[in-house]
Amino acid sequence: MTMVYRNSNCKLLFRLSISEFEYLEVNHPEVNMLINDLCRKGQMEILTSSFYDSVLSLVPTHERTTHIERATTYIRKKFSKKPKGLWFYNQVFNPTTVPLVGLSGLNYIVISTYNQVNNSVESTRPFYTDEMGKESLVFPIDDRFSKETNDLYRGNITLDRYLSEVAKMAKETTNAISTIMLNMDQLMGTEGSADVYRVLYENLGPNSTLPSLYIQDNEVSRTHYLPNGIYGRDFQIGKATSINQLIYDNPMLAMNYGVLNMLKDVLRDSKKLIDDRKSIETVLMKASSCSLYFPDESKNPAILRNVNHFACEAEALLSKMPNNILPDEVDADFDRSKEFYVKGKSSIAYLGRKGAVISRYVVVSSLYDIAFHSGEGLFADSFVNDVTGKDMRLSAKPYEVTPLDKRNSDFFAKAPAINLGKLPVNLTKRFKFRQTTLVLEIEVENLSSDAIKGFTYVSTIDLALPRKSTVTCPERNIEDGESATTQSIMVSDRACPFSVSIVLGEEAEIQRADFSQKTRTWLGDKGFYEYTQLKIKKKLSLGPMESMRLTIGFRTEKRKEKHNDTAEQSAP
Incomplete structure (x- = not known):
């Protein structure tokens, strides 16, 4: 210039x-x-x-x-x-x-x-x-x-x-x-x-x-x-032939777009019931930013989370409206399988029929979606062969998910037919959504007349935290790549507005892994934190017709501010 x-x-x-x-x-x-x-x-x-x-x-x-x-x-x-x-x-x-x-x-x-x-x-x-x-x-x-x-x-x-x-x-x-x-x-x-x-x-x-x-x-x-x-060469579209295909082929982008469209439809259809319509429209305009549509190699994951914050804000505002204007079910990710929409005072969750996985979990107090990442979601099931290490993931399998009450707060989910070493097992999950806590009861039942050994059941929780946080159990910190046998862990950071607590019914192995996204910057390619993966592992040793039960308590709490934490909160 x-x-x-x-x-x-x-x-x-x-x-x-x-x-x-x-x-x-x-x-x-x-x-x-x-x-x-x-x-x-x-x-x-x-x-x-x-x-x-x-x-x-x-x-x-x-x-x-x-x-x-x-x-x-x-x-x-x-x-x-x-x-x-x-x-x-x-x-x-x-x-x-x-x-x-x-x-x-x-x-x-x-x-x-x-x-x-x-x-x-x-x-x-x-x-x-x-x-x-x-x-x-x-x-x-x-x-x-x-x-x-x-x-x-x-x-x-x-x-x-x-x-x-x-x-x-x-x-x-x-x-x-x-x-x-x-x-x-x-x-x-x-x-x-x-x-x-x-x-x-x-x-x-x-x-x-x-x-x-x-x-x-x-x-x-x-x-x-x-x-x-x-057109042009601003970014690479890969094998996509249109912007719509680019979105639909990426589950994370598809979920963003689907949620935004659902919220706009609700706002349009309920104009007479909403007093503060203009302010919500402004928030939704901010949520329509480009960052929700492009898996840009030069875009820090933190930018995506910042834009998604506005979608969470609009969702939280609409969830508080009278007359229950938000739907009970929605196909947010365009996979032709509707997710159950669970509205609570402190959280909003999307429970999918595929894998009975929570694909979106908004902490209302912080207007933050902890399932906003490229991972599988919250509570994805898998079985690992202890000898070969082969991992049988079920997150893409269709489950039978049934609501147990009219408020959409209790659900029963049953996995499709599963064989472990040619022996049939039955996997069921029960979700209990409460004000600040989600209780998940998991049962793996041996349906055969032979014993099942040599397999490990794994429940995977992928948490997209505002920044890489400390994972602690009563004995010590669990670092990236480490595991601990414990009954409870706390995920927190002084600059994070909320903490996550996980409590088990009995001791199990919990393994941590942090994932980053390669981002192109002016100083070269760098890895920026995207999400933390927690795997809760339970070895199976089931006699004929026996079952293994695992109870997981998942709780998010707003962090209490402390006067001497100002420096830590402003740290990058």
Whole structure:
């Protein structure tokens, strides 16, 4: 931006999220002042988008203009310049969003037309795209520059090679207009990559323009239909062919999307019963942020948890409404198997029929979902062969889950037919949800006339805690990779707003393992804490028709604040 400011002939099309503008305002106000000056001098146009970087095609139709208008209003008030172009977060495009351009008082769309699905470029020149009688002008991004930037980001080429290729392509640019996008997220991690701006402006700066200026002096008559797709190289979609498939193929993302849709449906259908509807709508808009939809390799799990906090807040608010407006069952993860919805004063749980696993558990006092991770959930069953080590997991198997009361607080679950060493066993679970405690009674019954030995029953509890916490039993701490034979453990941290207590009916082995997610940062790939796995193990030694019983008490408690803990709470 400084380079553009010093050269009045240079122009810059710019896009940042609203949260980044707000961050700059607090921490680097001089940057926002520079942006303001460039807009005033007519050297910069700022692209608008959805206020919370939501994927517009995933937002209900009636909410889409609200998302755009909030961002547009913020930019206009902050920089005294009304945006004229629309940007789609992560370049996820759906033709149904074309009418939003006119409805929001905008003039054009900027998007790459490189389609990852078929590895082709739709168009390289400006064109009009049409949808349901509404049209918009599209300025396609020159994918050649985006590809080289992405290759540098992934370490496929050196910085010198990158700068050389950019200079070569800039000199070879012959189109009447070429829109070049440089993804700053992909450049910031490479020292010296800022030289690319110097290379571009030395070759193209005097001829640079802005879309609104180009429209004034040139007539665009070309039309082209831009189909639904994920365009550009902002992130890799893998084998997915659409944003919906990307979500549905990832159980964690599917659960996020399903819960959010359910809450929005409840709010829409119960408008007359809810007094504080607008505040809940605002919370749900924040929960619609991009972070819930993308398994981004450069995204810290803590960011996902922070955004999920708003979904938990909206859920907690709706659960307190009279007339029991939340459903008793919901297919939150789109697996065609409904989860039982358990509403309590201190917790909200989703008990699935697959594996009789709790896939979402919201601690209401902290507005936090401790099952928000890529693991199996809470209380997933498995049997381990002590000789071979083979693990027979049941979390994906359909259980018969039956509510035992009208309040949806007691459930009986029965596993499908199981054979251990060719001998049949019966596995049942009974869930008792109480105000702050969940009691789980597990029974493994030998149905054969022969004894069963050499197997271990395992109940797995995957806890996505706000940060890696201390796991203690009465005798000692249990570190990552360690186990202890005990009857109770406590999971807590001085900076965590709640603690988790697990008490067993009798002693059993409890094994701990911490899992992290590899995240790409400016300083290279790093592992960030995602969740802690606790495995409760009980060796089986069952005679004919005998059974093993295991009782697990699971309790979450709000942490009591202490005056001398201030330093620990603020620790990173």
